[in-house]
Amino acid sequence: MTRAGSKTRMKDSSSKETLLNAAVLHWMHDLAAQGIVTTDGELNVVEWNHWMEEHTGKRAADVIGKNLLDLFPELRERRLDRHYKWALEGQVSVLSQALHRYLVAMPAVSGVHDHNQMQQAVRISPLSNEGVVIGTLTIIEDVTERVSREAELQNQIEERSRLLSSEKLARNEAERANRLKDEFLATVSHELRNPLNAILGWAHMLRLGKLTEANAERAVETIYRNAKSQAQLVADLLDVSRIISGKLRLDVRTVDLVGIINAAIDSIRPAADAKSIRLQAMLDPAAGLISGDADRLQQIVWNLLTNAVKFTPKAGRIQVKLQRVDSHVEITVSDSGVGISKEFLPHVFDRFRQADASTTRIHGGLGLGLSIVHQLVDLHGGSVSVQSEGEGKGATFTITLPFVGVVNNPKEPESVPAGNFDEVTTFDGLPSLHGLKVLVVDDEADTRELISEVLKEVGSEVITCRSVEEALIALEQHKPDILISDLGMPDEDGYSLISKIRALPSEQGGHIPAAALTAYARAEDRMRVLRSGFQFHLPKPVDSAELVTVVASLAGRAYNSQS
Amino acid sequence: MKLTERQRDALSELINIAFARTGAALSELTGHRVVLNPPEVAVYQTAELRGALARFVPGDVASIHQVFGGPVAGDALLLLNYAGAVHLTDLLTDGHQPSAYLDESAREVLTEVGNILLNACLGMFGNLLNVHVTFSVPRLHLETLDEVIASTTTDKTEMHYALVIYTAFQIRDSSVKGFLVIVLSVASLDRLIQEVDAWEAQQGK
Numbered sequence: 001m002t003r004a005g006s007k008t009r010m011k012d013s014s015s016k017e018t019l020l021n022a023a024v025l026h027w028m029h030d031l032a033a034q035g036i037v038t039t040d041g042e043l044n045v046v047e048w049n050h051w052m053e054e055h056t057g058k059r060a061a062d063v064i065g066k067n068l069l070d071l072f073p074e075l076r077e078r079r080l081d082r083h084y085k086w087a088l089e090g091q092v093s094v095l096s097q098a099l100h101r102y103l104v105a106m107p108a109v110s111g112v113h114d115h116n117q118m119q120q121a122v123r124i125s126p127l128s129n130e131g132v133v134i135g136t137l138t139i140i141e142d143v144t145e146r147v148s149r150e151a152e153l154q155n156q157i158e159e160r161s162r163l164l165s166s167e168k169l170a171r172n173e174a175e176r177a178n179r180l181k182d183e184f185l186a187t188v189s190h191e192l193r194n195p196l197n198a199i200l201g202w203a204h205m206l207r208l209g210k211l212t213e214a215n216a217e218r219a220v221e222t223i224y225r226n227a228k229s230q231a232q233l234v235a236d237l238l239d240v241s242r243i244i245s246g247k248l249r250l251d252v253r254t255v256d257l258v259g260i261i262n263a264a265i266d267s268i269r270p271a272a273d274a275k276s277i278r279l280q281a282m283l284d285p286a287a288g289l290i291s292g293d294a295d296r297l298q299q300i301v302w303n304l305l306t307n308a309v310k311f312t313p314k315a316g317r318i319q320v321k322l323q324r325v326d327s328h329v330e331i332t333v334s335d336s337g338v339g340i341s342k343e344f345l346p347h348v349f350d351r352f353r354q355a356d357a358s359t360t361r362i363h364g365g366l367g368l369g370l371s372i373v374h375q376l377v378d379l380h381g382g383s384v385s386v387q388s389e390g391e392g393k394g395a396t397f398t399i400t401l402p403f404v405g406v407v408n409n410p411k412e413p414e415s416v417p418a419g420n421f422d423e424v425t426t427f428d429g430l431p432s433l434h435g436l437k438v439l440v441v442d443d444e445a446d447t448r449e450l451i452s453e454v455l456k457e458v459g460s461e462v463i464t465c466r467s468v469e470e471a472l473i474a475l476e477q478h479k480p481d482i483l484i485s486d487l488g489m490p491d492e493d494g495y496s497l498i499s500k501i502r503a504l505p506s507e508q509g510g511h512i513p514a515a516a517l518t519a520y521a522r523a524e525d526r527m528r529v530l531r532s533g534f535q536f537h538l539p540k541p542v543d544s545a546e547l548v549t550v551v552a553s554l555a556g557r558a559y560n561s562q563s
Numbered sequence: 564m565k566l567t568e569r570q571r572d573a574l575s576e577l578i579n580i581a582f583a584r585t586g587a588a589l590s591e592l593t594g595h596r597v598v599l600n601p602p603e604v605a606v607y608q609t610a611e612l613r614g615a616l617a618r619f620v621p622g623d624v625a626s627i628h629q630v631f632g633g634p635v636a637g638d639a640l641l642l643l644n645y646a647g648a649v650h651l652t653d654l655l656t657d658g659h660q661p662s663a664y665l666d667e668s669a670r671e672v673l674t675e676v677g678n679i680l681l682n683a684c685l686g687m688f689g690n691l692l693n694v695h696v697t698f699s700v701p702r703l704h705l706e707t708l709d710e711v712i713a714s715t716t717t718d719k720t721e722m723h724y725a726l727v728i729y730t731a732f733q734i735r736d737s738s739v740k741g742f743l744v745i746v747l748s749v750a751s752l753d754r755l756i757q758e759v760d761a762w763e764a765q766q767g768k
Contacts, residue, residue: 079591091686092629092698094678096671098656099592121671123700131633131695143668150666157663 035104035140041133043068043084052140055106055118072104087126087136095122097143108144119144191233195226236368239299243375250293250379257322257329257401258283260294264301265320268309276315283322287329290401292380300376303369304333304397311395312337328382329403334396340388348386349374377401431552434459438551439480441471441497442517443489447540451484451517454544455551468492472500475509482554483514484538484547487529494518498533513554517542566606570756573763577691578602578728578743581683588679593655595735599680602743603729609746612712612725616742619729620644625665626711627677630699631685635692635754637723637747638715639685641677643739645705648673651732651739665705674703684728684743691758715746724752 028036029049038047044067048060063071068084075081080103083093095103102120109118121143127135202219205211211219242248265281272279290297301320308318316336323330340348349370377384382401388394438460442448445466452462463478465471467489474480483501487494494516504510515536516529529537536550566574582599589597607615625648627641643651649662652669655676662669678701689696704711728743747755 086682086686089686090689090695090697091682092678092700093682094671094675094701096668096675098652098668098672099675125700126697128697131697146667150668153666154662 034142035138037068037138037140038127038135039068039084039138040135041088043088043136045071046135055109055142056104074105075103083124084136087124088133090126090128090133092126093122093124095120095124097121097147103138103140109142111145114148115144118142119147188233188237192230195230198226199223199230236372239372240368240375243372248375248379250296252291252293254289255292255294255297256289257287257297257331258285260298261301261320261322261331264298264305267302268305271306271309272318275309275312277309277312278315278317280317280319281321282319284324287322287324290329290380290403292401296376297380300373300399301331301333303373304399307369307397308333308335308337308395311335324403325400327403328400331399331401332396334394336394339391339393340386340395341391345386345388349384373397373399431548432459433548433551433555436460436482436551436555437463437478437480438482438484439463439465439471439474439478439512440484441465441468441489441494442486443467444486447486447517447542451542451547454542454547458548460551468494468497468500471497475501475504475512479509480512482551483512484517484551485514485534487516487518494534495528495532502533515550515554566604566756569763570759571604573759573766574604574726575602577687577759577762578604578684581680581687582730584683585680588683589655589676589732589734593734595654597655598733600731600733600738605727605729606752607725607727609712609715609723609725612727612744613708615727616642616708616744619740619742620708622707623705624708624711625673626704626706627674627681627701628704628711628714629678629681629685629701631696633689633696634694635688635696635747635751637745637751639681640711640715640742640744640746641680642708642711642742642744643673647739647741650737651676651734651741654732654734654737654739670703674701677701677703680743684745688755691762692754722749723747724749726752 025047029047032049032051035052035055036047036049037045037052039045044065045063048058048063050060053059058071069075069081075084078100080095080100083095086093097119100120100122102117103122104120106118106120108115119142121141123137123139125137125139126133127137199222202223206216206219206223239248261281261283265279269279305318305320312318312335318333318335321330321332321334374384377399380401382399384397384399387396387398433455436459438455440448440451440455440462442451442464443466448464448466452464455462463474463480465474468491471483471485475483483498485494485497498514498516501512501514502510514534515538516532516534517538518525518529518540526537535554538547538550579601582602586598605615620642621644623645625643625645629639631637631639645665649665649669652665652672653662655672656669665673681701682698685696685698704714706714723746726745726747728745730741730743732739732741
C-alpha cells in the first residue's frame with residue numbers, strides 16, 4: 001500500500017464520517033420521535049429538535065443559546081435541576097413517569113387516554129470528550145398512551161380478581177347451602193321412612209287378618225298416629241315452601257291469644273304427660289287481643305311446645321307465659337331441657353339446621369319447626385328470640401307480637417281454630433248432614449270410599465263416581481246438593497268437570513256448591529281452583545272433621561255465579 | 564482477596580453514606596420514608612458469585628445494570644428477586660392493588676431506583692478515589708442469576724472480584740431485600756481498598 005493511497009482512503013473515510021455525523025444530526029433534529037435537547041457545560045441550549053418545537057410550541061431559534069433552567073424555571077422548583085448538576089459530574093439519570101409524570105410540561109397529544117399533560121420517560125446523560133464533561137443530552141419519550149393502557153389493564157386485573165373473589169364467596173355459600181340441603185334431604189327421608197315402616201308393617205298384619213281384636217285396634221291406632229305424623233312432616237315442608245316463595249297468606253282477624261295458647265297446650269298435653277313433664281301455664285287474660293291468623297298463631301305456640309317437649313327429659317318442666325309488656329304481647333315458653341350450645345344459638349331459627357344433624361341423633365324431626373315459627377312470627381310483625389345458658393341448662397323462647405289497642409276487625413274474636421291437628425278427631429259435635437245428597441268424584445277407589453264413609457257417618461247420602469263422564473250423568477240423575485271432586489283424573493280432570501257444570505242452567509245443577517280435592521296445595525293451585533268455579537279447596541290428605549265442616553258450610557250457601 | 568475487619572467496617576461506613584443519600588432521594592420522590600438497612604459487605608471472586616447469591620435470589624432476578632468506565636472500570640448491579648421487585652414498585656408508587664407482574668412503568672421505576680442507588684455508590688467511590696467515573700445508561704433485565712453474571716462486561720480472562728453489598732429497603736412497614744454487586748478488576752479493587760484504608764486512617768485522626 002502506498003502512502004498516497006492510504007492518505008486518500010483516510011481522507012475518504014473522514015469525509016464519510018463527517019457526512020454520516022451530519023446525517024445523524026439531521027435525523028435527530030428532524031425525524032426523531034423523541035424530544036432531544038443538548039446543552040453545553042453551562043446548560044445553554046445547543047440543540048432543540050423538531051419534536052420539541054412541535055410539542056412545546058417553542059421554536060429552536062427562540063431557545064438556542066438560552067439557559068435551560070431559565071427557560072423552564074419549573075425544573076428548579078421541582079428540584080429536577082440537580083439531575084443536570086449530576087450530569088455535569090458525569091452521572092446518568094433516569095426519570096420514570098410513575099415518579100415524576102414529566103420533565104417539561106407539554107399538552108398530551110390527543111388519543112385514547114385520559115391525560116391532559118403528556119406523560120414522559122426521561123434520560124439525562126453527560127456528554128463527554130476525552131473524560132471531560134462538555135455538555136448534557138436529554139431524551140424525552142412520550143409514554144402517555146402506554147401509561148393509559150397499563151392503567152386500563154391494571155383495572156381489568158383488579159376487576160377480574162374482585163369478580164373471582166366474589167365468585168369464590170358465592171360458590172362457598174352455594175356449597176354450604178347445598179351441604180345443608182343434603183343433610184336435610186337425608187333427614188327428610190329418614191323421618192318419612194320411620195312412620196312408613198310402622199304403617200306398612202301394621203297394614204300388612206291387618207291384611208293377613210290374623211290379629212286379635214285388641215291388636216287390630218292397636219294396629220289401626222299406630223297406623224293412624226304414624227300417618228298423622230307423616231302428614232305433619234309434609235305440612236311443615238309445604239309451609240316452608242310457601243314461606244320461601246312468599247306465598248303464605250295470613251287470614252288476619254282479631255284473635256284472643258289465651259284461647260289459642262290453651263288449645264295448643266291441650267293438644268300437646270298427652271305427649272307431655274307421657275314423659276311426666278309438668279306443663280305450667282301463666283296466661284294473663286288481660287293481655288289483650290292481637291291481630292293475626294288464629295291457625296298460624298296456634299301453629300307457632302304448638303311448634304314451640306312440641307320442641308320443648310322433645311328436648312325436655314322425663315319429669316322436666318315446661319312453662320308457658322302470656323303477658324302484656326308495653327305496646328306488645330309477650331309469649332314465653334321455657335323448659336328445663338337439654339339447652340342450646342353457644343355455637344348453635346345463632347342458628348336455631350335457620351332452615352334445615354339442627355344442632356345434631358348426624359344419622360345417629362336422638363331427636364327426630366326435620367328441624368323446620370323453629371324456622372317456621374320465626375317466619376310466621378315475622379309475618380305477624382313480631383319477633384322471636386331464644387335464650388339459653390348453655391347445654392343442659394334449658395331454653396327460653398320469647399315471642400313478642402304487636403298489641404292491638406283498638407279492635408280493627410268487626411268479626412268476633414276467633415279463639416280455637418277448627419280441625420286441630422293433634423286432636424283425635426271424633427264426629428261428636430260436628431254438624432249433621434242429614435238428608436244432604438253429596439256427589440263424590442275421584443278416580444281412586446280408596447279416597448272415594450273414605451270420603452263416602454265419613455259423609456255417611458254424619459248422615460248424608462253419597463253418590464260416588466270415577467270420572468267426569470259418570471259425574472255428569474249422576475248430576476242429571478240424582479240432582480245432588482253438593483259436589484266434591486278430585487282434580488287430577490285421567491282423561492278429563494276436575495277443572496273440566498266444573499267448567500262443564502257451571503255452563504249448565506241452575507235447574508240442571510249449574511250452581512251446585514262444589515269443593516275441589518287435591519294434593520296440589522300451593523297457593524297458585526288454590527287460586528286456580530277458586531277461579532275455575534269451586535268454592536272450596538280441600539288439600540289431601542283430607543281431615544274428616546274438615547271435610548264435614550266444609551260440606552256443611554257449602555250446604556249453607558248456594559253458588560252465586562255473580563260473585 | 565479478603566477484607567480485614569477494619570476495611571470491612573470502613574467500606575460499610577462509606578457505603579452507608581451513599582445509602583443515606585439514596586434513602587433521602589427516594590423519600591423525597593415518593594413522599595414515604597424510605598430507609599436502606601446498613602450494608603453488609605463481602606468480597607467474592609466472580610467465580611464464587613453464583614454460589615454466594617443463589618441462596619438469596621432463587622428464580623428470576625430483576626437486575627438494574629450500569630457499566631462504568633474510567634481509571635476504575637467495571638459493572639454495577641442492583642439485584643432483586645422478582646416478587647421483591649414487584650413489591651418494591653408497589654410500595655414506591657402507592658399501587659392500590661398488589662401487582663402480579665412488572666409492567667413497563669414499573670420497570671422504569673425500578674430502573675430509576677437502581678440508578679439513584681448505583682449513582683450514589685459509584686459517585687462516592689469516584690470522589691474517594693478522586694477519579695472521574697463515566698456511566699452507561701442503566702438497563703433493567705429480568706433473567707436468571709446465571710444470565711445476570713454472564714452479562715457483566717468484564718474481561719473473562721482477567722481475575723475479577725465482586726463487592727457484594729447486602730441491604731434491604733424499608734418502606735411503609737415493609738421490607739424488600741436487595742443486593743448491590745460491584746464487579747471490579749483486581750487492580751481496581753486494590754486501588755479502592757487502599758483509598759478506603761487511607762480514608763479510615765484519616766477518620767481515626
